[in-house]
Amino acid sequence: MRIALAGAGRIGARHAAALSALPEIESVLVADADPRRARELAARVRGARAVDTVGKLFTEGADGLVVTAATDAHAALVGASVTAGMPVFCEKPLASTVNGTFQTVAAARAAGVPVQVGFQRRFDAGYLVARDAVASGRLGWLHTVRSCSFDPAPPPAGYIPTSGGLFRDCVIHDLDSIRFVTGREVVRVMAAGGNKGDEVFRESGDVDTGTALVTLDDGTLCTASATRYNAAGYDVRLEVFGSKDSVVAGLDDQTPVTPLPERDRPAWPAAESYSGFLERFAAAYDAELRAFTDLVAGRRRNPCPPEEALEACYLAEACELSRHEGRVVEIEEVRR
Template identity: 70%
Template sequence: MRIGLAGAGRIGARHAAALRRLPEVETLVIADADAARAHALAARLAAPAAGAPDPAGAVEAAGSVPELFGAGLDGIVIAAATDAHADLVDRSLTAGIAVFCEKPLAADLGGTFQIVTAARASGIPVQVGFQRRFDAGNAAAREAVASGRLGWLHTVRSCSFDPAPPPPEYVPVSGGLFRDCVIHDLDLIRFVTGREVDWVVAAGANRGEDFFRDAGDVDAGTAMLMLDDGTLGLVAATRYNAAGYDARLELFGSKDSVVAGLDERTPVTPLTGREGPSDPYEGFLERFAGAYDAELRTFIDVVAGRAENPCPPEEALEAFYLAEACEMSRREGRIVGAGEVER
């Protein structure tokens, strides 16, 4: 099959390398707003490093993003800048091309809802890139809940700790800590527990650089969630975790307790018993390498008609509602019901 890639930046280059390794991808066509960057990535992939296996598929560079949609694609992976996502998804649906899109689908709730409506009307699959759903540990946690191994849950804790803040220019367009980062935890809690959230209460703090505060954002945040079956959810996130990148999910039940994301590279040092990790995770691309590969393999199965869409736009919309509720709670200093966000 012919798969397109819109966006040749950091995450785009990572997706391109993963797609190049999939035997079903006979041709990968890359486009970027910067045509030179697309050509450079295509050339790099077409000439693998010495000693590396040479994938059988071809790699091409389109002269422009519009040209990409005329390349006879079976599917497209959207990894462009956030503000381009909605337009690229809309173009894909108009062209009848199956879509994988990194979150968010759009910069706001209104745009996200429009995509949900358009995708539903078209019948064309749109898979959203919430890669944590494909992490082996998180998948095992979901199975532990579904099987009854944990009994009934009383507490779920999730964290997203970045080792260093993003560039200052990114913060004003990021959507803020809860929409940009915590949304992954919110989606994961819904996915793993199979429950909805009744209400949230959130708070944030600024202890680091002023550019977060100047943008109306926070560099650390926490949220408590009340799930619809009485389970408590706790989420914590920060842009300053110099020990390394840390993303964990802990589930505590009446029969057992489990944790996903705790291994020899988790950047946590016990005060007794052993030393801290010698090689902590540097970032999310490294921590979730296997998950990124797995979600793209699944997308190819969706394109081929072998699998159901594992993360449709409706799921992204629900996570966005919760992120909005958290941001509302942070700003207004109160409990916010999930249904208070305009739908």
Template identity: 50%
Template structure:
């Protein structure tokens, strides 16, 4: 199976390592910087292409896109028009309205969007517990993504804001685990931290309350400044039981209760460490999509829904008011 990989930055290089280790995968790579292309190709024994156009002319079975966000729509459509199954890192596009346009051109095509938490064993188990009604009637969800430090200022200035580049993982996993849709949101936040947040109208720490279509309440917490480490958790509380994802020995949270030694491990400090297994399972799933043995496990439509929730939260933060999903869609 010949897989092309476009974009060899931090996540692209990580995907190159994973793909090159999968049985039966022959990898061809390209990056905007020729020296990077040559270095990654040599490191992982991959072929090298001069750029996306050159790569798409090769005899490929599928394409993985890990380029900058602004290039995602064009590259997805180019790969689809070449008749190739596509894996693209989130988001589909910078804004949900543009992502909707991509969706219209991808109807019926094999496109998988990179929301890796769908492949993490804990989140998969939580989804199964909800589907089996083990929790009774679900009433409260708490989803957390706390980064230990902000990304580079250049990334933040072009990311579209914390809801679009960070919280979307929480929004997607809430939909995935509960099987419900969001009907309205209320978001608040603070720009305390680097000046880039205030300059770009972004926030460094946020909270959002989402009301789901069965009246379950979901609370999403995010920050760029979690000094103890990379903290990703999900709590689900129901009338019969409560469960948690991420409650393990590398949880970056310190108990001050007398006599309590949990958690005992070293805290997670990086997303690639926390989700190493999920990333491998995600790309393994894509090879199955390419082989035609499974449907896309995270469609463009799924990613568009998470994007609309991000748009609603961004608007809510800016205008200090609740926002209904129907309103934000109609205003686009």
């Protein structure tokens, strides 16, 4: 199997190495808006070969495309791939706006070509066990779900103005995870944000910390919280509480939390805290790429179709609207 990869940045380099390690991958064709970066990545990855332009990825006989380019290029690359009849894996988001996401989903549906979206938490072992616990009835009826995404430090200042904002860029993962694990739909949100860090967030109309109160269609209450300033380390968890039991995904000896009081307790975390998402979700990233190659080969159904990304996009958009207007927002207000 030959897989094309568009985008030779940090996540692109990680995916190229993971793909090349799969026994069925014959070669990885790499392209980037900066041809030099593509060549440098191809030189580091076994079985990889650089091509001069991203457009040439569609003429090299690849079986599938992995999109890890800048966000503003996602919709066009997915559109080109489905037009060419080539299955595509695209890191979230599919597009930078609700309308762009809607149009991309419509194009994929019309073409009948598989598009898998990269919400990697759906492949994390803890999240999968939590989902099974909910589905089996082990937890009873749910009353509370808490999700958090705490970054140890902000991304580069130049990224903030084009990121889409904390809720669209970061909290969207929590919102997707809540839907995925509970199997329920969100009906309304109430979101708020704050700034105590770098002025670049305020100047960009963004926030460095935010929380959304999310109500599911069965009345379950959920919170989704995120911050760019969690110096203890990268902390991503999902806690699910029911009438019979409760579970938590993402709590292990690298989770950067300290139980109190500390006296007479073993040190926690016992190991060095997670440095970031690439380390925390390494196994999940590998699993979602294996799933994509299975999808390309026709061995499995699409584990994260574009319609799921559109639903997450609606929820993030509703959170942004709620934050700006200071009110409860019904999801139907933003749905196309």
